[in-house]
Every structure is written in structure tokens, then in C-alpha cells.
Amino acid sequence: MSNVSRTGKEEINNATSPTTFGKSVESQAQIKDAAVQASPDAGGEMLNIYRLEPIAEPDDPRWDNAPNHGIIVVAARTPGDARIVAAARELDFMEVDAAPAEDVTTANASAFRDDKLYTVIEIDRNRRDIKRGILDGTVSVDTIRPVEPD
Secondary structure, rough: OOOOOOOOOOOOOOOOOOOOOOOOHHHHHHHHOOOOOOOOOOOHOOOOEEEEEEEEOOOOOHHOOOOOOOOOOEEEOOHHHHHHHHHHOOOOOHOOOOOOOOOOHHHHHHHHOOOOOEEEEEEEEOOOOOOEEEOOOOOOOOOOOOOOOO
16 A cells, blocks of 8 residues: 555656666765775774674575675774675676666675675774775675676
């Protein structure tokens, strides 16, 4: 049941917006702010070191949607930020000419952001001598498989 009501003589409200995701002024501002905050040059802040470890069994069906990158060590603000830092190194559909649909990103589908696939363990804290980013481990960029053979 819809919570849309019609009052007056204007067109019927079908509860849709003519805007598209990520195109509004507010969305663009948020994207720019996030890019600045995600920059390794944000600098001068206290960072912690986290180890992201896969915890799901190798035959877990969740690995079908996201590859296992092994153990990754990152410098980040919080455990949640550690997941974002690691996921940011993966290739995104928005970075190649292969988007599955208009304005769709795969950043939220990263294995690092799934608490059933990866756990985050704090191994050091309150460090100013490191930059935000991956300190150890390799994040593969083959997270996107081409739909057309080369």
C-alpha cells in the first residue's frame, strides 16, 4: 500500500523522482567530500592499524560474489573505515566502461564490507607516522570480469 496521496488537481504522484542517483548537487558535494576524506593526504590525524582476515570457509557461496584477497593490513580511522580503505582498492564498475546499469557502483559489494567474509582486528592504535591506506597485502583488481572475451 502506498503512502502517496493526491490533493488538488496536479498530476498523479507516483512517488518517483526525476532525479538520478549521484547526479544531484548534494550527492556531488558528498562524493567530493568523501574523496577528500578518503585521500591518503588527509594527513596529520591519528590512525590505527587493522588486519582484515577472511573468516568464511573457502566453499562459502558468498565468495561467488566477491573474491578472497587474503589478509590485508590497513591504516584507518576506525574498523569501518578499514573496510572502506580496503574496498577502495578494488576496481569498480564505475571506473570502467562496463557499468551494469546507469549510476550503479559495486563499491558496496566488496568482500571487505561483508562481516560474514572478513573480520577486522585492531593491531595498533594512535599512530601519526603512517598514511591512511593499505600497508600490507595485495588487493586484486580482477574483481570485474569482462562480459566479452578479448
